[in-house]
Amino acid sequence: MSELILQTIVNSIYAASYMSLIAVGLVLIFGVMGVINFAHGELYMAGAYTVVALYSGLNLPFFVAVVVGMVFVGLLGLVMEYAFFRALRDNPLGGLIASIGFLLILQTVAVLGFGVRMAHIRPSTQEKIELFDGVLLTHQRLYVIVAAILLLTALYIFLRKTKFGWAMRACAQDTEAAALQGISLNQITRIAMFIGAGLAGVVGALTAPLVSPTPYMGHSIIVTAFIIIVVGGIGQLEGAVVAAILYAFVHTFVTTFFDGVVADMVGLVLMLLVLVVKPTGLFGANDRV
Amino acid sequence: MSDSKTTITVWIFALTLLAGLLVLPQLLSYSQREIAVFLIINVLLVVSYRLMTLTGEWSLGHVVIMGVGAYASALFSKRLGVPVPLSMFLGASTAGLTAVVLSFPLFRMKGFYFLIGSFAAGEVIRLIWKYFTFPFGGAKGLNLIPSFPDIGWISFFDPVNYYYLCLIVVSVSLFILYRVERSRFGLTFHALHWQDKLAESVGVNTFRYRMLAFTLASFFAGLSGALYAHYIGTVNPTRFDVEEMVYVLIWAIVGGTATFYGPIVGVVALTIVNDVLLRALGFDTIRPMIYGAVLIASVLFMPDGLESIFPKLKRLMMGRKTEPATKSEAGEIP
Amino acid sequence: MTQPILEVCDLSRNFGGLLAVNQLSFSVIPGTIHGIIGPNGAGKTTTFNVISGFYAPSSGHVTYLGKDISGIRTDRLAEIGLIRTFQGTTLFNEFSVIDNVRLGCHVSAKSGFLSRLLGADRESEAVATKKAEDLLAFFNLSDLRDEEASNLPHGHQRALGMAVALAADPKILLLDEPFTGMNPEETARMMTLTRDIRDRGITVMLVEHDMQAVMGLCDMITVMNFGSLLTEGTPKEVRTNPGVIEAYLGSAHHAS
Numbered sequence A: 001m002s003e004l005i006l007q008t009i010v011n012s013i014y015a016a017s018y019m020s021l022i023a024v025g026l027v028l029i030f031g032v033m034g035v036i037n038f039a040h041g042e043l044y045m046a047g048a049y050t051v052v053a054l055y056s057g058l059n060l061p062f063f064v065a066v067v068v069g070m071v072f073v074g075l076l077g078l079v080m081e082y083a084f085f086r087a088l089r090d091n092p093l094g095g096l097i098a099s100i101g102f103l104l105i106l107q108t109v110a111v112l113g114f115g116v117r118m119a120h121i122r123p124s125t126q127e128k129i130e131l132f133d134g135v136l137l138t139h140q141r142l143y144v145i146v147a148a149i150l151l152l153t154a155l156y157i158f159l160r161k162t163k164f165g166w167a168m169r170a171c172a173q174d175t176e177a178a179a180l181q182g183i184s185l186n187q188i189t190r191i192a193m194f195i196g197a198g199l200a201g202v203v204g205a206l207t208a209p210l211v212s213p214t215p216y217m218g219h220s221i222i223v224t225a226f227i228i229i230v231v232g233g234i235g236q237l238e239g240a241v242v243a244a245i246l247y248a249f250v251h252t253f254v255t256t257f258f259d260g261v262v263a264d265m266v267g268l269v270l271m272l273l274v275l276v277v278k279p280t281g282l283f284g285a286n287d288r289v
Numbered sequence B: 001m002s003d004s005k006t007t008i009t010v011w012i013f014a015l016t017l018l019a020g021l022l023v024l025p026q027l028l029s030y031s032q033r034e035i036a037v038f039l040i041i042n043v044l045l046v047v048s049y050r051l052m053t054l055t056g057e058w059s060l061g062h063v064v065i066m067g068v069g070a071y072a073s074a075l076f077s078k079r080l081g082v083p084v085p086l087s088m089f090l091g092a093s094t095a096g097l098t099a100v101v102l103s104f105p106l107f108r109m110k111g112f113y114f115l116i117g118s119f120a121a122g123e124v125i126r127l128i129w130k131y132f133t134f135p136f137g138g139a140k141g142l143n144l145i146p147s148f149p150d151i152g153w154i155s156f157f158d159p160v161n162y163y164y165l166c167l168i169v170v171s172v173s174l175f176i177l178y179r180v181e182r183s184r185f186g187l188t189f190h191a192l193h194w195q196d197k198l199a200e201s202v203g204v205n206t207f208r209y210r211m212l213a214f215t216l217a218s219f220f221a222g223l224s225g226a227l228y229a230h231y232i233g234t235v236n237p238t239r240f241d242v243e244e245m246v247y248v249l250i251w252a253i254v255g256g257t258a259t260f261y262g263p264i265v266g267v268v269a270l271t272i273v274n275d276v277l278l279r280a281l282g283f284d285t286i287r288p289m290i291y292g293a294v295l296i297a298s299v300l301f302m303p304d305g306l307e308s309i310f311p312k313l314k315r316l317m318m319g320r321k322t323e324p325a326t327k328s329e330a331g332e333i334p
Numbered sequence C: 001m002t003q004p005i006l007e008v009c010d011l012s013r014n015f016g017g018l019l020a021v022n023q024l025s026f027s028v029i030p031g032t033i034h035g036i037i038g039p040n041g042a043g044k045t046t047t048f049n050v051i052s053g054f055y056a057p058s059s060g061h062v063t064y065l066g067k068d069i070s071g072i073r074t075d076r077l078a079e080i081g082l083i084r085t086f087q088g089t090t091l092f093n094e095f096s097v098i099d100n101v102r103l104g105c106h107v108s109a110k111s112g113f114l115s116r117l118l119g120a121d122r123e124s125e126a127v128a129t130k131k132a133e134d135l136l137a138f139f140n141l142s143d144l145r146d147e148e149a150s151n152l153p154h155g156h157q158r159a160l161g162m163a164v165a166l167a168a169d170p171k172i173l174l175l176d177e178p179f180t181g182m183n184p185e186e187t188a189r190m191m192t193l194t195r196d197i198r199d200r201g202i203t204v205m206l207v208e209h210d211m212q213a214v215m216g217l218c219d220m221i222t223v224m225n226f227g228s229l230l231t232e233g234t235p236k237e238v239r240t241n242p243g244v245i246e247a248y249l250g251s252a253h254h255a256s
């Protein structure tokens, strides 16, 4: 029994890792654009298919495929910024709808390029660590955990210590004030879009051997990400990470000890409860009259 | 233009439209007749959705509420033997009642939080359908739902007859929704959207009015679901998932929500593009892509929706420049 | 002495660590114009927000018509005649001028769902429209009846805001800086109208920075500073109170 619990904790840590990367990317984009990127799940899907193409298809080394996936999806983010987000900056609903349009396009491209069937990818490594008696962590999953720690730390340092990071935070708090400071809004937006999208891409790429990509894999991930950013208080990076960890543990444990449908239900009900008690999320600000 | 003249124009327009709708099925192929049935049902769905958006809140649960009507009506008729016309009404009422209950948690939230809250509530309902095989049939859903009983020699198995039935039900529903909007209720809903604090300060119970809009919208969404269920004979959780909701959003936004007719224009135009043109061209796989491109183009280049074309056309036809339409015209039929 | 229409008793409201209103007490005599003044950030708007039910008090209570109303919802208070206006210009910008005031008639134009659907509310709606038109005439806005509210010049918008409030049949009317942004003639006219409102038997509470207007209008003035009561009295008493002069010299630009 204690083995099962320990194993579930390990699984939860893995889930928390990829969920927080996805959610942080979404929050970052929201921060600078004021728009919820509905296509975020499809960016994740694009990352996974980069690995399908380069690693499975062209037999390039796994990590090369992952890095290319991250950059490629980051560029997709720039495409979105250029094509519509910029024009729709103060129009949250318009931005949401446009990103839904982009989601449909990405899905279709994936269907045309790879078909609707699941793509099975051979693992890049068979190795695993035995943490305790019978408690296993595959290297494939370890990569995701390590990537989350490294990338989130790097992002934290970038946001706190560099001029751009500082500007980006200023911009997320108050676009007008930031503009008054003489910060080039467009440049900041582009950097945030690149990073936000790239994070989704790298998660898709790293988890591709673990999940068997399909063109529609983005759907469930975006639902999860929404729950997380709402619980964390939209626009709160730290909140997103905390909420991701919380959600990952609850969801993984309920899945293990009951089943997946109940876990989804518990997650949603928890989120509703948080919203009922604090309608702007756990870490969100209160509004004033 | 004088008021009475406007009224006459509206009547002529309405009668022509009605005549057109009456002969329409005769001009269509069998599969197109089926599309016409669904189109009429979707018109009710999207117009009821717009009533909700008048208060400024955008829900992502509307299709699930439609599903509540569908499931409830199916269960009432199938498991309890309630006659179908009555079960449809009961189904719609169940959907309305669901909205009453959901109002309590959901209207603590606003804007994006409401959007997500309504989405979560909808997903919880869908998971309940999925999880409880009794009475909801689990992931496979319900089938062999009783169909609408024959009236004399009229069988509603025939899409043409069902089309006429839907036409009647939907027309009456649209009339009610239109009356609601033109009454003080409509004014109050708009007021909640633009300045809920001011509305409150002159005595508007904002919660009650939000709940009223939500309940009415849900009742008619539920009715559209019931119409759907008894035609197609089967419902399942996937039919009412968020992707369907996205379509409703798209219809409403591409059509424009400032006027009553905007969403109708949206659903009709996009259904023709999607189900008739693209299907005829055999572009089945790339259909979503074209849809997506249309969507992006329409938010970028037509931010007020298709409805904004009509005042422009009217000005063109009248051959002179008049004041462009302003938002205060919201809710008026030209 | 007459029973006060509104009594504020040891009222406090804090936001996190900030005490916006601190142990404030005063009472308002019916049929008077009662001013509240104080430097920026003194807590005047917050006091209004608490009285009108937008915020719950942190402690203390508010009595209106002999009833404790602390914590009661804004719309319930509006139903029993306690109406406030907002500091910034707050209107239904997208509505026509007449629709703004018609919406203000919400309470008196109540009607059931079915009667609205069947058009049986025609009579009560006609009454509401008539009332709205009279109010527009009172504020000299009749010519702008069908104009969109957002297109009005600033002074007219302020007047419209008051018309909306009056449409709700106040017994007591709380005006938050009604004269800001008006030119001297407009201010003078609005002052006359405010007196007219009082003479119709409506008690008026007034927050205002325009000292001339306040001194000219008010029967009684409450002075706030840093959330607390500084002093209270007739315009004459307040004007000569050394504490008040000092508080205002602290923020010199209001002294004039």
Ligand SMILES: Nc1ncnc2c1ncn2[C@@H]1O[C@H](COP(=O)(O)OP(=O)(O)OP(=O)(O)O)[C@@H](O)[C@H]1O
Pocket: A287, A288, A289, C015, C018, C019, C020, C038, C039, C040, C041, C042, C043, C044, C045, C046, C047, C087
């Ligand atoms: N919702 C809120 N959250 C936090 N602080 C608030 C809130 N509302 C008001 N305050 C603070 O309370 C204090 C009093 O504000 P208030 O608006 O009541 O002042 P005021 O007297 O109306 O000033 P002014 O003359 O500038 O209108 C201010 O310091 C303000 O920043």
Ligand SMILES: [Mg+2]
Pocket: C044, C045, C046, C087
């Ligand atoms: Mg103030």
